[in-house]
Amino acid sequence: MGVTYSSYLRVEELLALQQEPRAHDELLFVVLHQSHELWFKLALHELDEATSLIATDRFPEAETRLRRIVTVMRQLIAQWDVLGTMSPAGYLEFRHVLEGGSGFQSAQFRELEFASGRKDASYLSSPWLSDAELARLQRRLDAPSLADAFHEALARAGVSDVLDVLRAGPSLLTMLAETLLDYDEAVGHWRHRHVLAVERQIGLKPGTGGSSGAAYLRSTLTHRFFPELWEARTRL
């Protein structure tokens, strides 16, 4: 037999990745995280392409990639509703098996931040990173980010203050700037939904990753990939 649905998609390998749940809700927890990692993978793939397209002034093509990432982020935001069907008591039945494991250790999430323009080199000294994760993060730390590509495109267009982009009428550059803002906003929404989901599950308890928990996550809510696009609104 040639290619089948299962052989092409490697369904058996995929389904073997979820072990027998030790408590009823553990399967939901694992599927939610694993599906996030898959969508993060796609978002990174699109982000790389969008960054190279912006670097060669191919803005409409870059936007098709960025719009896909925004849509991906929006459906990840919607996934928090599924987590809301887990009770805090249901979570506590298996929370101990995580030991010190936490979403804070997601290398792909950090890759997304690095690739978008928020780079924190100190994250590379994290002891939980595998050699492959470290190599990917180092590559992204060194490579131009989406924000770098945008800033260089502005410079090529002779724009020294992004305020001029906001003041200008519709153009390929102004439309790109709005799509970048959509992306920044979508990630912001994801961060908000995450902290609400966390408070709903564990209240103000510290995280398994060792942070203060919701208090730490609240401190990340103001993170922006394109702060100048937000700040220019005040000056407009």
Ligand code: HEM
């Ligand atoms: C019951 C569900 C969840 C709880 C209670 C929870 C809790 C937390 C807490 C407390 C932190 C702060 C670090 C720590 O001390 O552990 C954190 C960070 C993080 N979590 Fe979750 N989380 C949940 C679900 C998820 C899911 C489904 C994802 C999807 C991948 C995720 C991704 C992340 C990421 C990326 C960070 C780092 C955020 C940053 O540093 O900006 N979490 N989580």
